[in-house]
Structure formats: structure tokens, C-alpha cells
Amino acid sequence: MLNRKLWRDLWYNKTQFLSIFLMAFLGLLVFVGLDAESHGIEKSGDTFYEAYNLADFWIKGCYFTKDDANKIMEIDGVNQAERRLHIEGKAEHLHGTDSNAQTAEEDNEPYMQLEFLDTQNISQMKVLSGEPFQEDREGVWLDDKFATYQKLTVGDTLTIKVNNTEITEPIRGTIIHPEYVYYTSESEEMVPSYGTFGCAFLSGKEFPGAGNIYTEILVDTDADKNQEQIKEKIKEIMDNPDIIIMDRTQMLSFSTFDAEIEQHKMMTFMFPMIFLLIAVLGIITTMTRMTANQRIQIGTLKALGFSRGRITRHYMSYGFWISTLGALLGAVTGYYTLPALLRQSMQTTYVLPVWYVAISRNSYYAVIIEVAVSTWVSFMACRKELREVPAETLKPKPPKNMKHSALEKSKMWLRMSFQTQWNIRDIIRNKARTSMGIVGVAGCTMLLLCAFGCYDAFQAFPAWLYEDLMTAKATIVLSDSCKQGDAEEYAKKYKGQMIEEEAIELTANGKAKTGTLTTVDDGNLMHFQNQDIKEIELNQEGIMMSAKMASVLGVKAGDFVKWHVMGDDTWQNTRITQLNRVPSSQGITISREQQKKLNYDFRATKILTNHSVPADISDDLQVQTLSDATQLKQEMVDSMKVMNLMVVILVIAAAVMGIVVLHNLGVLSFIEKTREIATLKVLGFRTRKIRGILQMQNIWVTTFGILVGLPLGYGFLLMLCNSVSDSMDIVPVITPYSYALAIAGTYAVSILVNMMLSGKVKTIDMVDALKGTE
Amino acid sequence: MKTLIEFKEVVKEYTRGEKTFYALNHASFQIGEGEMVVILGPSGAGKSTLLNLLGGMDNASGGQILFDGADLTTYSDDALTDYRARNVGVVFQFYNLIPTLTAYENVALMKDIEEDTLDPAEALRAVGLEQQMHQFPSQMSGGEQQRTSIARALAKNPRLLLCDEPTGALDTDTGREVLALLQQMSREKKKTVVMVTHNSMFAEIATKVIRVKNGRIASVTENKEPKDANEVNW
Incomplete structure (x- = not known):
């Protein structure tokens, strides 16, 4: 019962x-x-x-012989080791997606990441259609998304330009690959548009050119064994300062x-x-x-x-x-x-x-x-x-036992209106109920602010990247085969600014991290911002480190950091003189002069320009791609649209939470106050006046909740932005408009609930409510 | 007649600030099995304290309360709960029914604590409520609610039926009906009924009247020829 x-x-x-x-x-x-x-x-x-x-280690940096792989295989804890060549290339003579002529033209020579395999025991491909990979078989196993987008199927032929040579291969299979769960064509891209670029796997025998081609060894280890020891052992055996060993x-x-x-x-x-x-x-x-x-x-x-x-x-x-x-x-x-x-x-x-x-x-x-x-x-x-x-x-x-609070004893108390006094007493005597209200409202404000803040941050992201930090209309990405002399020619021709980007490894405080070394030649198309998002000039002394990288490594301006360019074993120990904020490709930035002082030769990998560059420039051997800033920005804006879903979810959650908490509270306090309200009614207070009293407390609680919620919302957004990834830096910007919207939204929820409840005042039957209990 | 209850020098004191109040001051009396006892006294005299102690709902500060020879003052909380569940049925002035349960369910509630209970329908029939069995307390009159409360008290077949001003909230006619019901329980079912009231007219239907004044037992009188409840007027 x-x-x-x-x-x-x-x-x-x-x-x-x-x-x-x-x-x-x-x-x-x-x-x-x-x-x-x-x-x-x-x-x-x-x-x-x-x-x-999937491989556990990737050894890179020089040509590896079969013997090298065998030696590594003998290390205790290593299961397998095999050689591979990774190289970038282009797909040629594609008809493209004929349904969209414009896209077809742009995608005429899509960028491709190519892997030439000696054997395939480690990092195997999953074949979705066609036949399994065979080391001796000619042909290409092609990225499935690329094949679909470019309307290529098994049996078609694909022409690839690699190392200035074109090779034409039959497509044997479409695949996906554990090393290509996520990959991009260019580092700025956040959400890759798969299909417009791709990856392909071929037998090493298909590579144009003679001799040893393999510049990479994949290592598969026994997961139970100490990975650091294996890494040390590999270093010892290879005994080559040029090699680098990367883990997952x-x-x-x-x-x-x-x-x-x-x-x-x-x-x-x-x-x-x-x-x-x-x-x-x-x-x-x-x-x-x-x-x-x-x-x-x-x-x-x-x-x-x-x-x-x-x-x-x-x-x-x-x-x-x-x-x-x-x-x-x-x-x-x-x-x-x-x-x-x-x-x-x-x-x-x-x-x-x-x-x-x-x-x-x-x-x-x-x-x-x-x-x-x-x-x-x-x-x-x-x-x-x-x-x-x-x-x-x-x-x-x-x-x-009613005790007078300090406030009630003060002189100020007497000067307050009856409704103020009534509400203050009510709040003091119902602390749990009041704090629940404040937490609920604060949560509502927090989620709303966070939602609008996310929207702002993602809206600002493309503009920040393509309007504030890089003011070039186009970027000419140079290919591996481009000599510095050619780069200078291009720069001169299009009045461009040359940039060199190299992969580096950084260490500080016992932490190692890979990043990008950006060397900037003279020019005014690259801009830098300090941590307050104010424009700064690149110092000629020391290095400029991206703020995100600095926080990942746990260093600050003034500290020293050790780093070396991948494939070059000379370690640099330089002082960080500036910190800058950059959305992607975290790392360090130096000037061309500074690079000279560090004894490196400048070799441009990109040219930024504001002059119009003919589209067919990408036919040049020295050019990998020509990318248009407006288009890149648009692509980024489009890719941000998925974030809108999150914003909508957050706003709904905020509203539900606000309504539920405030409604619950309203009903609760209404039930508790029934007798008091009935008394007020008997005394001759008008319903409107009583509603006003109840509304007043509601507004106090809402206002206080908002004041608590705003900083929480900002903090929450900060946490979200920081958690994105080590390589991306999103600045949590909240526009005044968003603040206003979050505040107004919370008040709207509060007023809506009050409207839902205020009808109840009328329904109180004075006689009934004042009769005894039960 | 066998003695069911014996109060020996029972004291109940309250301390408010520095003052000590005696709600019950060295009270002694005996109640035999099957008696119909009325405890009389003005409000504040200690009647309710007496009833609470009898029912194992409060702890005495001193003395002994013997129920069938066992001393309730030595009982633990759990033992007292057991005692209430087995031996005592309580009828309150304001009925104290669970408002969210129907009359039937209020009586059936007792099945939750005691296996050996009367069939709720039968208990309700015994108090004349077969028609209203499935109504909620709020749908019944005061008299009906009080009869439900009596049915609930009787359902577990207790030896002792305690009633706190059972007619206090009822009109004369309904009150009389309730009294008659209680008297019937005492006479026919041999229940020991102890009723607390400030209405001296009820003394006429009791076999024993205990008068309380300022926490002391003023008098204990036996009534050899109690009146029928239907004959009482107030």
C-alpha cells in the first residue's frame, strides 16, 4: 500500500x-x-x-635498404618492419565530375599523396572494391572517396604525375587506410573536402626511377613491450643522425x-x-x-x-x-x-x-x-x-525560530518598500530554493552564452585567418622540385612574399611536439598578432612561438626551447622572444635574416601574392597548386556550418533547463506561499500587486543568476576552445551582441515562466487556503 | 480479570530553557484486559502524554510501564515499533488517514507490517463502511473518516485500542455512533479500549475512569454499570 x-x-x-x-x-x-x-x-x-x-613507428630521413629493415626486425619487441616511399604528386588528365564543369576544371590536377610499398604487412589498406594489393602487380589502389568524387572505378586508368614523370596505371581497387583516417591537402584546411584530393597506393616497382627509393620504414611492435626502449634501440642500430622516429x-x-x-x-x-x-x-x-x-x-x-x-x-x-x-x-x-x-x-x-x-x-x-x-x-x-x-x-x-538578519536590523531596512522587505525575507528563509533558482538561471545563461560564443568564434575564425593574418589573395604552393631560383622568379613576377614551411620537432620541459617552422621573407602579406589579438611586428632576434604551442610545451616568452628541422639533426636552442596566436599549424616563426643566422638556406615553399595569377600556373612543374584565398575562406565558412547544429542543441538545452527549473521553483514557492498570498488577498491587495511582488523576486533571482552565469559561460567557452586540439587555436570571442542575446534570452525564459504561473494567483480561494491544515 | 497494563510511578518531564515541566508526575494505575477506560481531564493535564506513553509513541523519563508484564521503558526504538505494530491500534482526533490512499487502501496498509491482519473489506464492513470502501478521505464525511480510522486500528487485531478524542471533530450524532462502535469492540471483541477526552459525559460509558489533573492522577474510579453509548447525551 x-x-x-x-x-x-x-x-x-x-x-x-x-x-x-x-x-x-x-x-x-x-x-x-x-x-x-x-x-x-x-x-x-x-x-x-x-x-x-597500423604501424607503431615511422622511421624517416634517408634511404633505407632491405638490410636496414631486417636489422630493425631483429630488435626485441619488434614484430615487423618494412619499407615504403611517401611522396606527393598530382593526378592528371581527369575528366572530373562532369555534372559540374567548374569544379571539374579546378580539379583538373588534384593533389595526391602517394605511397609506394615494398611489401604490405604493416598499415594495410582495407579494399572496398576490386582486388587485394599485391606487391608484384602493377596498378594503383585508390582512395575510395577520391574515386567516388572523380567518378573513377576499378578498371579505369589513372595518370599520376610524380617526380616530373607521368605514370599511367590501371585502378585495381578502391581502399581506405588506417593512416588516412584524417588527412588534408593543405594545412590550413580544418574540415577536409575529401575527393578533391586523394591518396593512392602502388607497388614500389611502379615508381619511375631506378635504385633504392624507400625513405621510410614502418615498424610494428609488440604493444606489451616498452616502446621507448624500442625507439632507443632503433636509434642505436640505425646509427644515423639524420633519421627521425615518429610514433603514432x-x-x-x-x-x-x-x-x-x-x-x-x-x-x-x-x-x-x-x-x-x-x-x-x-x-x-x-x-x-x-x-x-x-x-x-x-x-x-x-x-x-x-x-x-x-x-x-x-x-x-x-x-x-x-x-x-x-x-x-x-x-x-x-x-x-x-x-x-x-x-x-x-x-x-x-x-x-x-x-x-x-x-x-x-x-x-x-x-x-x-x-x-x-x-x-x-x-x-x-x-x-x-x-x-x-x-x-x-x-x-x-x-x-525567526531571527532578524543583520540587514533587517539596519536602518536601510525601514526605508525599503513592503514588497522589497517581503521578498528579502522570503529569500533569506528559503535559501535552498533560491540557490536552486540561481543555479538554474546561471546554467541557462551559461549555455546560451556558450552557444552564441561558439557561433561567434567559428564565424570569426575564417575572417581571422584570411583577413587579419594573411592578406594575400592567392597562394602559390611550390612543389618539391622547385629550386629557390625559380621561386625568386615567381616572387618577382607576382610581387609576392616568399614563405618557407618546414616540419620541426620541439622539446621543452621533457615534452616533445611536432610543429611547423615558418620562415618569412620580406613583405607585408603575413601578419602576426600577440595574445591580446593586437598586431605585432616579427622580431629580428630570437623566435616567435605560437601561443598554443607554448602552452602545450609549458613555456613562455623568455624561455629557451630546443628544436630541429625534420631530417636535419642539428638541434637549435633558441630563446622565445615573442608569442603569437595563429589558428592552425602551431609552431615557430622566424624572419629570413634570423634563419640565415641559424645557418639554414632559405628555400621557399609558398608564395603569397595579391596580384592575379593565371590558373594554368599549376601546370608548371615547380608549382603544386594555386589556391585562392576567397575560395578557401568560403570552403571554411561552409565547413563551419556543421557547428550550427551544436549551437542549436545548446540553445534548446538552455531553454529547457531554464523553463524546467524556474517553473518548478515557481510552483514550489507558490504552494508554500499560498497562505501568505491568501492573507494578502484578504487584506485587500490586488491580484496585480501580488503578481508584482512575486515577479520582483523572480527578477532578482534571474538577474543574480545571469551575473553568475556570464563569467561561467565565458569560462566554459574557453575550456571548449582550448580542448579543440593541440594544432588548432580558436580565440573565444564573444560579441556584445551575443552577450545581449544571452541575457535577453534568459530574461525571456524567466518572464515566460512567470506568465505561465501568474494565472495561479487568481485561482487561490481565500477561504480554503486559510482554513486549517488537512 | 487479568491486568494488561500497569503504570508504576511514571514521570514525564520536559525541559524548556532552565524550567522543568512535569507532563506526568508519578502516575500509577492499572488497566485490566477487556476494560473500556476513559481518561478525563482538562487540556494540558497530561492526558495525551499518558496516551503516547501507553502507545509506545514517546519515552518516559522515569518509572515503569508494564504491558502484559513486560516493561516498555526498557524497550529499544525497534522493540517499541514492534510493540505498536503488534499490540496497539490508534484512533486519532483528526483521523490521520493517508490522503492519497482510499479507505480500503488505508486499512490494507496494515498488511505491509503485519501478516496476520483482518481482511480490509471485513474490517470496513464491521464499522459499516462497505459502501464507501473505495473513496478517498477527502470524499468522506468526518464520521466516515473516523470509522475508517477505527477499521484501520482494528485490522491488525490489537489487544489495545487507543483513542485520542475520537469524537472531538465530530457532531453529536456521529460522535455517538463512533462511541457505540468502540464500546461494541470492548464488549464483543474483548478489546481493551483506552479513550482520552475532556468530555466528562463519556465517563458514564466506561468501566473505569481515570481523572488527570496537572500531570497527576487525581482519581481512579470503577464503574460497575456502564451506560450504553446510545444513551449518552452531550
């Missing part, structure tokens, strides 16, 4: 319990949804890497995807915290009120002979059932909706064979913790009423 009481009580207090239910529901929906998604993509990656034996975390594909997973995992924990906090506050206020109201009932049950444990269990079961119901439904809903929703944008960025949805142990823990906390909070709420002997509990509660 107590269970029937339970369900009827739940039904009679449905608004309050519904809000607790909703918060538990939303909290677990987001948690389990994101957990299933992040853990799922982690599993998707790991399974792919495992099944296709230094590979673009692996590390970008890994950072993405980490970011999703962090979000998994951040958002549900707010909902859980509110669910707990909701249970505290609701259960305290309910047990206080049911005091006589508790006394009766005791008098009838119900044991304390029995009654405690009864009241704990309110929190238990509501949260269990909310948590489980939320978990199931989250599992089936969020991963599918987020998957769409993930699939445009990452190439994986199977996308799993899989929850980690954390999901189970989250449900258990949510239910345990809710049940415990219910227990705490009813414990008070149960401590007394039944004879005491059967009596109505003696009125609280």
Missing part, C-alpha cells in the same frame, strides 16, 4: 517530480549519448588500427582523430554535471517540502507501527524511482539519438570503415551515481522528520 501512496504522491506532485525526472533524463541523455559516441568512435578507430595493423601521436591522422575523441570525452563530463546539479537541487527542495508537508503522515505511520527503516525506504524510493526512471530513459534515448546526430559531421571529417556506437563503463557508473545521489538526497531530506519520537512528529512543526 505504501507503494500506492508513492505513485499517488508522485502524481499529485507531478510538476516537481517531472522537473527532477527531466533533469535526470537530460543529464543521462547527454552523458550516455556523448559517451556512446566518443567511446564508439574510439572503438571504431582502435578496431580499424588493430585489424589493419606524431602522425597527423592519428593525433587529430585522437584529439577529437578526447574533446568529445571532455564534453561528456562537462554538460551533464549541470543537469545533475540541478536534479539534486530539485530533489532537495521537493523532498524537503514533501516530507515537511507529510510530517503528520510520517507520525501516523510511526504510530501505526511502521519501522523507521520502512518509512525511510518509502521516502527514499521517491528519489530512487524518479531518478532511475529518468536516468534509464535518458540513457536509452541518448544512446540512440546523439551518436547518430553527431556522426554526420564526423563522417565528413574522418574516414573509417565502421562507425560503432559503444558505451564505456562510465555510462553505467553515471546511472548508478545519479540514482545513488538522488536517493541519498531524499534520505537526507526525510531523516530530520524521522529522528523524533512519533508523539512529536504527530504534532505540527513548531514555527521556525
